[in-house]
Amino acid sequence: MVIHLALLLLLSAGPGTVPGTAWDAHDRTNIAEPHERRIAENYDFLLGTVFQPFFKLLDFPRDVRKLLRMPKQAEDINAFDEVPNSTWFTNRNFLTPLSPDEIRRGPSNWNPPDAGPWTIIKCKTDGISPGFQVRDGKGDVYLLKFDSSNYPELTSGAEVVTSRFLYAAGYNVPLDSVVTFDRKILVPKNDLQCTMPNGKKVSMSDGAIDHLLEDVGRTDDGRIRAMASKYLDGVPKGPFSYMGLRNDDPNDKIAHEHRRELRGLRVIAAFLNHVDVKQINTLDMYVSDGGNKYLKHYLIDFGAALGSATLVPKEAGDGEEYFVDPGEMLKSALTVGIYRRPDEREIRVQYPSVGWLPSTDFKPEHWKGDEPIAAFENMTDIDGYWGAKIVASFTDEQIAAAVSAGEYSDPRAEHALIDILKQRRDRVAEYWFRKVAPLDHFRTTSEGIAFDDLALISKLDRPENVKYNVTFATQSSVAVPVTIQSGKAIALPAGDGPFELRVVRSSPGWPDLTARVYVTQSGGVATITRIRR
């Protein structure tokens, strides 16, 4: 009985399906229009903070797998240990680097609002930041969200810069951009009524608009600065969950907590200090493409990323503990306050437009969002590595390009943010490339199997220090390991047949890390069939 149970547990630790070599998940088949999923913000908070952590504790198989260090791996990966393109994710910068200009522009169909006038068709007086829904002269609809007058540029900058990085990483994000405009181009539509923050409904006169815009951030010449987010194509169908499946979406076949792009998002969110990852900051859109109608999954609302806590700068402890963090509380309680808490650190906001974003103190392994996220909690080292290699793929020029989209008026602030993000990127890479063999981009060449050492590309290690011990194994034999130097391809043995290439990376001060490449060779033509780490 016990053995039977153990076997079941071990079996359940592996991928649910044998991964194929496809680079597309084929999840765009036509589906009936789903219902709009509605999640109350408070329910979302309770779910993430209380219920899901509680049920996680009761997940006995998961506990055993954790004990045996055999966590359940992501289920949506292909044979190359990568995430195929899907309605969730599109491989971008890691596999096909974007130009700095592409990153600056964001989504390719970027279409900022015209010069105005803009008709206010709805007010957004709820939530943390005020906003308007406007229609420009082209007929496109945008959500305008404003900064606070105390911290102009903080929220809008964080929102736009973060959206650029997430887009470049491969996620679906709205078309966000910074806009500055004269107040006069805002014109309320006829008979527009808005619910003011005090709960009263008022007709949207010029005076009422001025009242709502009293405390928003402005440029030095008095123009209003805002973040314009173009309404997404399709019909909104509510947020997606970071756990489970969406029942009314037949294309949704892999539990979200086992999707690598959602697990690995933890590392990317850590890089961006995007603490507000939760399901209400996601959106499923029912879109039409090529005759098929299906759900496309978006990440939205990045106002609490980077140094921003939405309207105000982040505080010490943000990004280092959950809003409700029993572990941190217990440490403080058991040590009678001797334990130095994350939020005890003295911080200084140098640039109000950037807020507080730690660089040298940033520890990617300890990063936490505001709430536990089921997919994040399930992240394995390989998922983390996957996220880290995307983060590490952002070059200095690309980071500068993404930050330039934030249109910071103070060049010193912009440079400071660029420098911080570079350091955070390097820290992410430094941590994860020591956990999982940073050997990637395996490919066949005329000289054999070539690959990239991401630690070298990231300048975390020196080529002269690194050696690779390569072992060829077939079903019947294991060859004597050979050692190759950095930059050299692995020469393949003569003869046909499948074999396994075991590459052990060694370097002083680094742990020995292994990657396995499965190769089929026939008639002198080698084909990589699988990669495992």
Add this chain to the structure above:
Amino acid sequence: MVRKYAYLCRLGILLLLCGIPISSFAQYGPVAWPFHEIGKGLNRTFLYLDAHQYFMSGDNSSEAPIGFRPLFGGLGDGSGLAGGLQYSKPIVLGIRATGNAEISTYKYQKYTVALTKRFRRFETGPDFQYFSQPRQDFFGIGGNSVRTNRTMYAVNDHEYGWLNVARLGKVQLLHELQWRTYDIGPGRSPVVSPTQSKFPATALPGGYQGTQWLTNQVAAVFDFRDDKIDPRSGTAAELSVTQWNGIAATHASFTGLRLVNVTYVPLSTKRFRVLALRTEIDRSLGSDPIPFYLEPTLGGSGTLRGFLEYRFRDRDALAGTAEYRYRMWRFVDGTVFADFGQVYNNILKQIGDYKLQAAGGVGIRVVAEHGLQFHLNIGQSREGTHMYGSLGTSW
């Protein structure tokens, strides 16, 4: 700040769902219920602060929000959880009318009506209060009272007065004239005997007949704390003098003096660790007997934590607390405390005659940014271990 406020609202909902009725709109009256047994009455060592909490917390009738708002909190140590409604509205000539109605799980009831007119830093106006406390504990008078003599009485209190307050920055002054009546009856507890059955009227000062008083109270508060809601450094002192003149069939008169000091010593730069000290001295002048239900008490969730509520009472009282508070979470402090205190017939003559009662323990205090507080303390004394939960303002 804004995000945290939003979170806080959510946390309130979370706690509500967990069965802890907390509202972000609550008025933070004191409430405490002991977990070891059914709770009882009003802790008079905190009477002054509780009754005039606006001095310390800035919450008063003239600052109440216009219209209706729910009230949560309590009606004194042991009253159980109270809920009710407040209605406030400017009526005429800038006069604000405010009415509160509250009832607790142990059927304590409190109704107040106040008219307040503000003149810049001054405010003045009449007020009325009816307060019914049906389950007040009594163990006998003096420091030698016996725990097994626990009994209960009920007291109903009507107060009609005129209150004047001057807010002069860090100094605040109060003057109030009141007509007060007290009616005493047997405690309404199914498990604890009425006081009347164990203590004959002749054995208790004031007996069980009702009393009527004209009181004249003046008080001053010197407040140099860094924050009224959750102080982390600084000090505050409160001195009050109340002259009680018996009227009608009440022939006693006396003068009550009360001095309370709270001091906060930050032990770390961000004030996550604080040593909080509180001292209170109650002194009654005059030779006339003071009704037992007007005497200061010690024990409960505020003083001598580790003893039952109102465990000790006499004409005079001395109480002190040293509490080390350390941050466990954004809104939660852990505490380690040591309490001491004693009651005396005459503190000046007897202070060396009685050993101080002592208690110690640990606890947590939840302090929301806008003042909502929840406390859970476990105290140990020679009379055992007691756990107290309380909701409301504290020092």
